[in-house]
Amino acid sequence: MNTYTPTIGLEVHAELNTQSKMFCGCTNNPDETIVNKNVCPVCTAHPGTLPVVNKHAVLQVLRVGSAIGGTIADFTEFDRKNYFYPDIPKNYQISQYKYPLVSGGKIGPVSITRIHLEEDTARSSHGTDTSAVDFNRSGVPLMELVTEPVIHDAQTAVRFARDLRLLLRYLEASHANLEKGEMRIEANISIAPEGETTLGTKVEVKNLNSFKAVEQAIAYEIKRHTDIAEKGETLVQETRGWDENKQKTFSQRIKEDSHDYRYFPDPDVPKFQLSEMPQFSMSKLRSTLPELPWEKMKRYVEEGLKPGIAEVLVGDISLNRLYESATRELSSNDEKTLAANYLTSDVLGTVGSESYRGRMISDLDGSEFAQLIQLASQGDLSSRGVKDTLTLWLEMGGSPRDIAKTKGLMQISDSAQLNEIVETILKDHPDIVEDYKAGKTNVLQYLIGQGMKATKGAANPDTLGKLFVTALTED
Secondary structure, three states, rough: OOOOEEEEEEEEEOOOOEEEEOOOOOOOOOOOOOOOOOOOOOOOOOOOOOOOOOOOHHHHHHHHHHOOOOOOOOOOOOOOOOOOOOOOOEEEEEEOOOOOOOEEEEEEEEEEEEEEEEOOOEEEEEEOOOOEEEEOOOOOHHHHHHEOEEEEHHHHHHHHEEEEEEEHHHHOOOOOOOOHHEEEEEEEEEEEOOOOOOOOOOOOEEEEOOOHHHHHHHHHHHHHHHHHHOOOOOOOOOEEEEOOOOOEEEEEEOOOOOHHHHHEEEEOOOOOEEHHHHHHHHHHHOOOOOHHHHHHHHHHHHHOOOOHHHHHHHHHHHHHHHHHHHHHOOOHHHHHHHHHHHHHHHHHHHOOOOOOOOOOOHHOHHHHHHHHHHHHHHHOOHHHHHHHHHHOOOOOHHHHHHHHOOOOOEEEEEHHHHHHHHHHHHHHOOHHHHHOOOOOOHHHHHHHHHHHHOOOOOEEHHHHHHHHHHHHHHH
16 A cells, blocks of 8 residues: 555634624624624615625734744735525625635744635524524624744644634634534545655545544545545545534535636725735734733743643633632742642533533632642641632632632641640550650651641641651750
């Protein structure tokens, strides 16, 4: 069997977070359940209506471009992409072709070709005998990002898609929920004999709505292409869909090329000289960017977090906000590490369990969580006490110190309070005292155990140990 090199390029569509649609004033609400509520003559393509460009949508795309190190266009224009579907009321889509808003840039090892802006389609639904169209989504701002064909395996493709979604969420440019269709991924896949520089016949798999589907569809297509090549048959350039139930792709239509869409500049939308608009300057765009995910990841590792823990913290925005809020009140990197460990283990483990009925991570207070970490680091709570207090705090909120006091979970670290207990135990166990003085230092653990028993587990074992050693040495 011959060896083949797969080549993959991705096209990713993401609905942008804006108050209104791309070319009209209708509300952009992806969660609207009333059919055809957010519609007007513009987004339903009534004759004589004129589009007006949403400035905030343009800004969002340019911020993404700035974040990935892309080149912001000096000049840009919108084009008409002509094709017919029932959910395209104009019979064309306002998009961008020759002059996209952003060119170049990189996310991880994957180079970007372009990022452009267009309007989303309406949503079709099909019954047994009828089909219906909901225009609530028609005209929603849609960012399209196209990568270079530089990906060679399904895992890298998924990693890129995850990183892009995380970036969009950090920038608050898009919610990018795949299950809601707010982010859709299309994969262009080809194979070529190993060492061959010319790419093979390309097949596009459309509208992949989960990262699992992306990985499975790419893997399936690579195997299908390889089987066809080994049989000496000709692969057809086409558009295919992914059947989740059958775990295979299926043919939808012969793939169109760009000339099939008959692109031409939209005469109703003005052209833009972005270099003459101060609000779109590179310095202005950079000033609007938060700390980016990969920058945050690097900082966390430099502060002493393990890369795996840092990745979990960066990858969950609600968890990250809680961590950032808490660590602003923590004084040392050791306390920050402790906070990160509890968040990525106990908090995620508890909130993610099926039996959990408490608050969500986004509802938790960072100052309260910081207090819990301080109680742990200062020895006011044992490790068991921290876990018990944390469970109660997750359910009800409030001061962890007050919760621990009310439930009797506070650890006794006061030497004066423990000294009397230490003296009593030593008097009650003279034989153990003699064993210790004879060199059997392992009996110290027995004495500490007696101290923990006498305080019903409330004593700080480290403090007890030091007090026992001091008392035994002095005697």
